[in-house]
Amino acid sequence: MTSSQARDVRRRGFLLSGTLAGAGALAAACTSNAEPEAKAPAAATAGGANDKPGKKVTVGFAGPQADHGWLNAINEQAKKEAGRYSDVDLKITEGSNDAAQQASQIQTLINQKVDVLVILPADGKQMTPTARKAMDAGIPVINLDRVFDTAQAYRIWIGGDNYRMGLNAGNYIGQRLGGKGTVVELAGIDTLPLTQERSKGFDDALKNYPQIKKVGRAAAEFNVQTGQARMAELLQAHPKFDALWNHDDDQGVGALQAIRQAGRTDFFMVGGAGAKSAMDSIKKDDSVLKATVLYPPTMAASAIRVARLLGQSKIMSDLAEQELPSSITLFSAVVTKQNVDTYLPFAFE
Amino acid sequence: MTGPEGVRAEETGATANSPAVSAAPPPADEQGRVEAAAAATGTRGLSRFRLGELRNLGLIGVLVVLVVVGALTRPAEFLTYDNVVVILTLASVIGVITVGMTFVIIGGGIDLSVGAIVALATVWATTKATQVYGTGGVIFCALAVGVGCGLVNGLIIAYGRIVAFIVTIAMLASARGLAINISGGHTQTLNSDNQALVNLGYKDHFLFGRIPPLVIIFAVVVALGWVVLNRTTYGRRTFAIGGNPEASRLAGLNVRLHTLLLYAVSGLCCGIASIMLIIMTSSGTSANGNLYELDAIAAVIIGGTLLSGGRGTLIGSVLGVLVFTTINDIFTLNNLTTATQQIAKGVIIVIAVLFQRLLAERRAGSGAS
Numbered sequence: 001m002t003s004s005q006a007r008d009v010r011r012r013g014f015l016l017s018g019t020l021a022g023a024g025a026l027a028a029a030c031t032s033n034a035e036p037e038a039k040a041p042a043a044a045t046a047g048g049a050n051d052k053p054g055k056k057v058t059v060g061f062a063g064p065q066a067d068h069g070w071l072n073a074i075n076e077q078a079k080k081e082a083g084r085y086s087d088v089d090l091k092i093t094e095g096s097n098d099a100a101q102q103a104s105q106i107q108t109l110i111n112q113k114v115d116v117l118v119i120l121p122a123d124g125k126q127m128t129p130t131a132r133k134a135m136d137a138g139i140p141v142i143n144l145d146r147v148f149d150t151a152q153a154y155r156i157w158i159g160g161d162n163y164r165m166g167l168n169a170g171n172y173i174g175q176r177l178g179g180k181g182t183v184v185e186l187a188g189i190d191t192l193p194l195t196q197e198r199s200k201g202f203d204d205a206l207k208n209y210p211q212i213k214k215v216g217r218a219a220a221e222f223n224v225q226t227g228q229a230r231m232a233e234l235l236q237a238h239p240k241f242d243a244l245w246n247h248d249d250d251q252g253v254g255a256l257q258a259i260r261q262a263g264r265t266d267f268f269m270v271g272g273a274g275a276k277s278a279m280d281s282i283k284k285d286d287s288v289l290k291a292t293v294l295y296p297p298t299m300a301a302s303a304i305r306v307a308r309l310l311g312q313s314k315i316m317s318d319l320a321e322q323e324l325p326s327s328i329t330l331f332s333a334v335v336t337k338q339n340v341d342t343y344l345p346f347a348f349e
Numbered sequence: 350m351t352g353p354e355g356v357r358a359e360e361t362g363a364t365a366n367s368p369a370v371s372a373a374p375p376p377a378d379e380q381g382r383v384e385a386a387a388a389a390t391g392t393r394g395l396s397r398f399r400l401g402e403l404r405n406l407g408l409i410g411v412l413v414v415l416v417v418v419g420a421l422t423r424p425a426e427f428l429t430y431d432n433v434v435v436i437l438t439l440a441s442v443i444g445v446i447t448v449g450m451t452f453v454i455i456g457g458g459i460d461l462s463v464g465a466i467v468a469l470a471t472v473w474a475t476t477k478a479t480q481v482y483g484t485g486g487v488i489f490c491a492l493a494v495g496v497g498c499g500l501v502n503g504l505i506i507a508y509g510r511i512v513a514f515i516v517t518i519a520m521l522a523s524a525r526g527l528a529i530n531i532s533g534g535h536t537q538t539l540n541s542d543n544q545a546l547v548n549l550g551y552k553d554h555f556l557f558g559r560i561p562p563l564v565i566i567f568a569v570v571v572a573l574g575w576v577v578l579n580r581t582t583y584g585r586r587t588f589a590i591g592g593n594p595e596a597s598r599l600a601g602l603n604v605r606l607h608t609l610l611l612y613a614v615s616g617l618c619c620g621i622a623s624i625m626l627i628i629m630t631s632s633g634t635s636a637n638g639n640l641y642e643l644d645a646i647a648a649v650i651i652g653g654t655l656l657s658g659g660r661g662t663l664i665g666s667v668l669g670v671l672v673f674t675t676i677n678d679i680f681t682l683n684n685l686t687t688a689t690q691q692i693a694k695g696v697i698i699v700i701a702v703l704f705q706r707l708l709a710e711r712r713a714g715s716g717a718s
Contacts, residue, residue, distance in 0.1 A: 031473060031476055031478065031479075031531045032476060032477065032478035033476050033477050033478070033531070033532070033533065033535075033537070065529070066529070066533070066534040067529055067534055067635060067636060068534060068636065069534060069535055069536055071534065072533060072534030072535060190686060190687050190688065191688075216684055217684060218681050218684075219686070219687045221636075221639065222636070223634060223636035223637065223639065224536055224630040224632050224634050224636070224637065225626060225629075225630055225634075225636070225637050225638070225639075226639075227630075228629055228630045229439050229677075230681060232435045232438070232439065233435060233439075233677065233678050233681035233682065234681060235435075236426055236429070236431055236432040236435050236678070236682065237423065237426055237681060237682040237683075237684070239425075239426065250536050250634075250636075253536055253538060253630065253631070253632050254629075254630045254632075257547075257550065257629065257630050257631050257632075260550075260551065261550045261551055261552070261629075262431070262552075263551070263552055275536075277536070277538060349535045349536075
């Protein structure tokens with residue numbers, strides 16, 4: 001390279017890096033998502049006499065990577081709930097979708113000798129041996145949502161009910177249609193058991209209404225972009241139908257957009273999970289979205305509470321039992337315009 | 350994937366061992382002459398053009414078969430104006446990315462980071478802080494993030510001399526990580542001040558009431574890409590460098606700068622696609638653009654572009670995108686499951702490539718006799 005060329009390249013390099021640095025400085029200012037007025041989220045319902053501070057409890061929490069609104073809400077609910085108690089010390093690991101990595105994170109929590117472990121496994125089957133190790137080491141495990149293979153791997157299971165979610169969605173649609181009409185289903189990732197359970201519940205509910213026919217079904221991938229794409233195609237396939245059940249409100253953002261783009265208003269839509277955007281829309285009644293079926297992320301807050309009770313050897317005072325139950329299944333309520341205000345404070349973004 | 354990487358290693362070897370080569374760049378007129386010669390030999394002139402045409406013919410055949418299948422299975426819905434709009438709109442986002450990918454692959458590289466860049470650009474452009482600057486701010490941010498990521502890719506590949514496969518896989522990981530970090534896993538929707546952007550997806554904003562703006566953006570990007578690739582020095586150099594980087598370097602082409610620009614072009618296309626995705630979904634999320642790199646590379650390859658670089662057509666890539674989008678559409682129209690779709694996609698990739706090979710061989714055979 002001659003010296004004049006070298007100089008040229010250097011000058012260009014300087015100009016380029018200058019431009020990049022400038023763009024970087026400009027752009028870095030744009031990554032903030034902070035609301036100008038930060039509203040404090042409404043506190044969860046009070047816990048009664050059990051809320052009085054007691055023995056210090058160290059709770060270890062291991063969840064999957066928060067790459068979805070619902071999973072993100074799980075982490076936030078856990079942190080927020082732990083913050084409410086002066087006697088709870090929460091040790092939270094960076095979420096991971098990789099089974100090996102999550103196993104090593106849980107091992108670290110076991111080594112730190114936490115009092116109680118709360119685990120939402122990326123994959124229940126794969127994480128079972130690790131959870132058993134914790135139980136064998138004398139650390140009670142609270143299994144969140146995705147269930148382990150054996151009851152020996154957890155003391156308490158807390159989770160949602162995917163089958164009943166589909167059931168409730170189907171029954172709500174059946175009643176609203178007056179037992180007659182055509183229905184389309186936009187499912188989530190088809191290979192996941194939770195999707196299969198939701199669809200089974202939905203189909204079983206529709207069996208109650210022999211004059212309702214499911215005419216179309218497509219599977220998106222729990223994200224906005226595939227929700228938009230599959231919905232756009234479904235709308236073409238079915239020029240007229242009466243109701244739509246969408247399994248997930250995150251992909252529902254895209255699905256609603258596709259419906260607006262097609263200018264369709266001939267049906268009503270029921271969502272799933274309970275995102276804030278969906279509940280806002282239901283409250284305003286400004287779209288075809290008329291209801292959503294909950295899959296409450298508050299289960300993470302409940303898990304922290306139960307972990308605390310477990311650590312302090314307390315019981316649920318509203319039950320007659322002398323021990324905490326071994327399994328708690330949450331109810332998937334149908335959120336409509338009439339009751340949306342009750343659930344809106346717990347909606348996730 | 351021995352494109353520029355392999356040769357870049359030779360290049361450094363040459364510089365180290367024989368200073369005479371690097372000390373004497375050829376004079377300007379010589380440079381032009383060799384460049385043209387390299388382009389001609391690298392691409393076999395006219396025969397390349399015919400071959401490209403034939404490959405496209407094969408794909409058009411596949412597309413026609415698909416259209417017939419669609420029209421026969423769902424006669425009332427498939428060949429309607431609305432459905433064609435849906436297919437073209439869905440093709441437009443991945444189509445724009447495929448244009449950038451075609452440049453990179455013809456130039457002997459690979460870009461595995463396109464999906465992650467799209468995720469980052471949609472997230473960055475839809476943060477509340479960006480949305481304060483209005484529609485212009487959102488558009489600028491998406492383009493800046495796309496080009497910025499492309500430049501980082503290009504700089505490290507061309508001047509850091511690291512294999513493109515590794516660099517773009519690293520970008521894939523970190524860009525998506527940053528997207529999750531910024532969005533906190535949330536789906537960020539456009540606020541009411543930026544509805545102008547969302548409105549572009551609605552029917553009352555279609556050009557002449559019929560043509561969606563997204564499809565127009567797609568058409569413009571393809572047209573510009575075609576002109577740059579086939580009618581400019583930049584395009585000819587892309588073929589030359591992809592076909593034989595060492596000859597191109599000896600001919601006096603600035604292979605490194607050109608490589609850097611190729612990844613910047615791919616980044617720019619990702620930025621444009623991100624804006625289109627924001628228009629389509631009114632939101633940005635770190636889950637956007639999942640596996641786009643595979644869709645784009647598959648479209649480029651069934652479009653007849655050599656994965657090792659130096660040969661390929663943009664129109665083929667666009668046809669590849671249309672084939673995949675039409676398959677998706679037909680499957681959803683017929684209520685078939687995602688699993689069946691994936692099986693069919695794989696089978697169709699193999700059939701399309703076999704079909705092209707057969708056509709090309711028959712042509713070569715008849716040419717010889």
